[in-house]
Structures are given as structure tokens and as C-alpha cells.
Amino acid sequence: MHAIAGLAFPLKRLLQELSLFLIGQDAGVERFRVTFELEDGPPQTVEVGLLSVHRDADTLLELTRAHLERVCLAGPVMALTLFAPRLSDYAPTRRELLEGPARQAQAWAALHQRLVARLGESALRPLVEHREYRPEKAVLSGLGPRARDASAGPPRPGWLVPAPQRCDGDVVQLLAGPERIESGWWDGDDIRRDYYLAQWVDGRHAWIWCEPGRQGWYLHGWFG
Incomplete structure (x- = not known):
């Protein structure tokens, strides 16, 4: 070479x-x-x-x-x-005329x-949005879930972890929630989760969930 x-x-x-x-x-x-x-x-x-x-x-x-x-x-x-x-x-582009x-x-x-x-x-791959409430299925290629317009409800994180991770000892405080997401019964991959905005042990804001009526927190995403 x-x-x-x-x-x-x-x-x-x-x-x-x-x-x-x-x-x-x-x-x-x-x-x-x-x-x-x-x-x-x-x-x-x-x-x-x-x-x-x-x-x-x-x-x-x-x-x-x-x-x-x-x-x-x-x-x-x-x-x-x-x-x-x-x-x-x-x-040619007239750069001096451009603004904002x-x-x-x-x-x-x-x-x-x-x-x-x-x-x-x-x-480089573009975001491909789907009308899907399950966060991990809402975007084919991208960073975060965009199942619906953020102005229509609770905020969504800009980054999802590859798979939900158990995080019982890392949650300091619940800041918002719960938001119930229950979907997917039609294809056999149904979920039933209560999502919360939480403060992490190092001060970051995390998107976590637990199954209704059960103990155990799972990390699903990070807010910028």
C-alpha cells in the first residue's frame, strides 16, 4: 500500500x-x-x-x-x-445574502x-420515521424515537440505547411521569410500560420505564 x-x-x-x-x-x-x-x-x-x-x-x-x-x-x-x-x-451562491x-x-x-x-x-443514513408508539420501532435508522410530534405530549429523548438496560441503583429522582405506552398486540411483540423522566446519579436526565405493577427500572434513552 x-x-x-x-x-x-x-x-x-x-x-x-x-x-x-x-x-x-x-x-x-x-x-x-x-x-x-x-x-x-x-x-x-x-x-x-x-x-x-x-x-x-x-x-x-x-x-x-x-x-x-x-x-x-x-x-x-x-x-x-x-x-x-x-x-x-x-x-454560484451569494453568501452575503444568506442569513438565519x-x-x-x-x-x-x-x-x-x-x-x-x-x-x-x-x-450516512437518513431518519425514517414511522407512526409507531413502541420507541424501539419508531425509527428505522436514527438516534431517537419520533413516534409523534413532541408538541403533542411528553418530550422524547434524542438518543436511545441499543436495548433497555436494568438501572435500579442509578435513578436519583423521578421528574415527570408516568406515561403509559401499551402497543404491539397485533404482531405478537406487545409492550406495556410506564415511562418516566428521571434524574440519573451523575445529574443527567434519563428516560426510564418499568412494567406496571412490577418492580425494576430500565434505562431506554438520554435527553441532551
Whole structure:
């Protein structure tokens, strides 16, 4: 395996030339590929896919390097080539006109792009909400339960533990509750729990439950 750190300078030159070309064409790119000519072996190609149209050289270099961090080169590199098969219309964003939510949305888009480049698209998964009262089944992929609008009832934690954990000795005080959740009788995985907002031994706020009429507390989530 060969590191790509030493390729930063030639990559920067190539991407600067691409950026100047794109500016001259009033265009941008959403995808391009970098081919590494290796000393001993066939060429190795890396596809760089972007989530939006870009043409700024520094941005293209940052995202390309993030993609290459996940690549293992099979040998010393003798030459580099860069090919953009398709140009796209480019509409620059007027940053000075953005404020409030618009600016936050732009910052999130940039962060999303960097994370996808560094970790791969499969590493990021959106929340998929379900109209389901059982907390562990309310979200297919995400952090916390969103069975219903938080304004319609008691608050929900932002983080669920992978599975409820017994926590009898860690609860200091009950702050709110109970909230009865009884659901799932139709599919054989029914639950009957009384949920409480509780203060944890270290001061954190926890979401805990017990079965009605029985002793024993279970931790199910944390409030931020």
C-alpha cells in the first residue's frame, strides 16, 4: 500500500487547471475521475462523486483528498490524469445574502459533502420515521424515537440505547411521569410500560420505564 499524501501537489495543479477551465466555460462538475499510472501494475482509477456542482479549486482538492483517504494504491505512482466526462451548469451562491436558516442549511450541505467524501455515502443514513408508539420501532435508522410530534405530549429523548438496560441503583429522582405506552398486540411483540423522566446519579436526565405493577427500572434513552 502506498500513501497518497505525496500526491497533494500534482493533484492541486490539476484541479487548479480544471477550475480555471470551468470558470472559462461558466460551468462546474458533479463527477470526475483521477487515474494513477503505477510503476508496476495496471492503472488505478478513483471516481470522485460530488453531491452538488462545484468548480472552486480548493473545494475540489479538499473533497478529492477525502475520497483518496479511503484508497489503497497498489504501487508507486508515475503519472496522474484527471478526466471530467460531463460539465454542469453552475449557479454560484451569494453568501452575503444568506442569513438565519438559509446560512445554516448551506453549512449543513457543505458538512454533508465532506462526510460523504471521507466516509462514503453508505455511512450516512437518513431518519425514517414511522407512526409507531413502541420507541424501539419508531425509527428505522436514527438516534431517537419520533413516534409523534413532541408538541403533542411528553418530550422524547434524542438518543436511545441499543436495548433497555436494568438501572435500579442509578435513578436519583423521578421528574415527570408516568406515561403509559401499551402497543404491539397485533404482531405478537406487545409492550406495556410506564415511562418516566428521571434524574440519573451523575445529574443527567434519563428516560426510564418499568412494567406496571412490577418492580425494576430500565434505562431506554438520554435527553441532551
